[in-house]
Amino acid sequence: MKRYLWLQLLVLYLASAFCMFFLLNTYGLDRYEQKLIEDKKSLLYNEATSISSDYMSSYYDKQLSLPYLSTQIKTIGSILEARIWIVNTKGDIISDTSKNITEGEEVNVLSIDPDFFDETFSDYTELEGVLTEPMVTVVYPVVYKYQTRGYIVIHSSLQEIQRDSVYVIDTINICLLIFLVFLLVIFVGLYYLTLHPLGKINKAAQEYAKGNYSYPLKLKRQDEYATLAASVSYMAGELDKLDDYQKKFVANISHDFRSPLTSIKGYAEALQDGTIPYELKDKYLGIILFETERLNKLTTSLLALNSFENHGTLLDIVSFDINNIIKKTAESFEGTCTQKKITLNLIFSSKETLVNADMGKIQQVLYNLLDNAIKFSHHNSTIKISTVEKGDKVFVSVKDNGIGIPKESIKKIWERFYKTDTSRGKDKKGTGLGLSIAKEIITAHDENINVISTEGVGTEFLFTLARTEGFLI
Missing domain, CATH: 3.30.565.10 (Histidine kinase-like ATPase, C-terminal domain)
Incomplete structure (x- = not known):
């Protein structure tokens, strides 16, 4: 089975496209998602720091009421598209931007996860009955008069981050797909610029190999392929001339050898069977010697020409x-x-x-x-x-x-x-x-x-x- 170059290039093109899409939607997507998570955690941490410095000292000094504090962090949470908790040291959520908390409705996060305050950052936070989906979480301790008085906990939806990363990767996929279509057009153009004329030259070479030297080979272009085609056509013309020369050579050799050989054979047989009278034998023996000399001269000439053609003769x-x-x-x-x-x-x-x-x-x-x-x-x-x-x-x-x-x-x-x-x-x-x-x-x-x-x-x-x-x- 022939392995066409264009088919190999097509397979290579498709394999390259598959590898690019596969890497982009696996490794690339994962890397980009991790980048978004790290950026989100950095943003949430900075906001937690700002909330602590701007509001929590005033709150613990009784200058701000809890309802006012809750209103402020709701505004911040709305801007960040995040869920913000104010949690005391016992683990009770005293303020939650997602709902209003009344006396006796506090949720204790330590009862759900005793190690909740141990990690400042969490890429995947699940609290059954409290969080409806996995979250990216930042836990920031609030220090007041050298004591930890509570925590600011900010959650951001992990699914939102994942959707954002998928959206960006899908956008890149579309751009890459458009690029691959454009690249395919370039490949088709390259095929007609390179492989197509190469196929024509190959076809012509096959015809010339069969002896069809009249097969036309013309490329309407001005580049290296046109030069190659012209060289191949010229070679075919020279081969055609050589073929004609060989035919003429054989015909001439046959003619020039047959004539003296016929005379030698005829006169020798005539001498042998007595057709030629004895008194005339010297005459016809002379003719035989003359024709033999002709053959010798022809052979010598051919050898001389062959020696020059093969550069085998050294001049003295x-x-x-x-x-x-x-x-x-x-x-x-x-x-x-x-x-x-x-x-x-x-x-x-x-x-x-x-x-x-x-x-x-x-x-x-x-x-x-x-x-x-x-x-x-x-x-x-x-x-x-x-x-x-x-x-x-x-x-x-x-x-x-x-x-x-x-x-x-x-x-x-x-x-x-x-x-x-x-x-x-x-x-x-x-x-x-x-x-x-x-x-x-x-x-x-x-x-x-x-x-x-x-x-x-x-x-x-x-x-x-x-x-x-x-x-x-």
């Missing part, structure tokens, strides 16, 4: 005369040039031109470029090979007056196995790897190679090498 950089290498490479094409009556014109800006490079690899580049130039040159034409020194660079040019390269094919000639239609029609024995290998070698030297071509006029390949004043190898 030395100082050598590029003019001398050009001469040796040109000599290797003497037979082919003679057959097509092609003239190789070597033009050097100086007698010796020293460069820093891998001599073997550069000779391979020259061989591939010259082979390509001869292949697409007309009979009785000229190919010019030149070197020019400019600053710390040496420019090497191979220019022919052949059939040229179509404009739409210029950017594709560096691709592996690419052959123009003209190339396939004129010469089907090429591997389509020569220019790819040349570019990989020059790039490995951190140099550049370019082509200038006009169809029907000719082609020039130009690459650079690092010039040196060092010693010849």
Whole structure:
């Protein structure tokens, strides 16, 4: 079962809300109720002190009558919303703000609770038959002429305090609920800002993994997700190109291997069963050797390209005369040039031109470029090979007056196995790897190679090498 991130966030949100409400309505409510009780006890104690100092001395001096005293404390009790007793030392309640006490109706609190005067503060006071509900109580002894003459007892309803605390907590609950609704809206907004585009990108990645590289992925926004989506789309495009390349690679490899293998197999069987006369065997054995060499050349080229792709080839950089290498490479094409009556014109800006490079690899580049130039040159034409020194660079040019390269094919000639239609029609024995290998070698030297071509006029390949004043190898 999939564990969706949005569901996990929702569960976390609900769990957090539950914990907040639970703590607020248990621990929070209890703490707030205790705070109200402590505040109430402090208030009642201060009022008891005021009553004692303002009225009780006058009462014991006979300056105030009990009815007048009762009237005064009733007023105070009404303001405090509290019940006030005046109690003598025997425990008799001589004044009660909740009712008028007449002679013989006094209630003795000590008969109900002998320890009633022992505690100054009480959070939960119950006196059966006297108090109708639990009270918060303050007992304040009245001292007159260094003797305790009585007590001021003030009660405040515990239920009222509890109702006040519940009201405040309920108000906080409502505010918290409104906040959670607002937070939920924010969460939904965050979902559409984060998880929603992430889901789209994930869906696109799944489609790309299945090979559906045309699956559209566009986010109408300008942020990191849009950048990520663009990167994923770009990756899909590159994978699509790679997939096409692999298909073309297999098709080209199959074609380029099948052709010589078919010739080898056909001629070998013909030689074996006697179809080819004995006196012609050398001719067809020569064809078999030629096709075998083609296969060997193709395999070598593939290995060379693969080594560059995997950075497995180390360059052996030395100082050598590029003019001398050009001469040796040109000599290797003497037979082919003679057959097509092609003239190789070597033009050097100086007698010796020293460069820093891998001599073997550069000779391979020259061989591939010259082979390509001869292949697409007309009979009785000229190919010019030149070197020019400019600053710390040496420019090497191979220019022919052949059939040229179509404009739409210029950017594709560096691709592996690419052959123009003209190339396939004129010469089907090429591997389509020569220019790819040349570019990989020059790039490995951190140099550049370019082509200038006009169809029907000719082609020039130009690459650079690092010039040196060092010693010849």
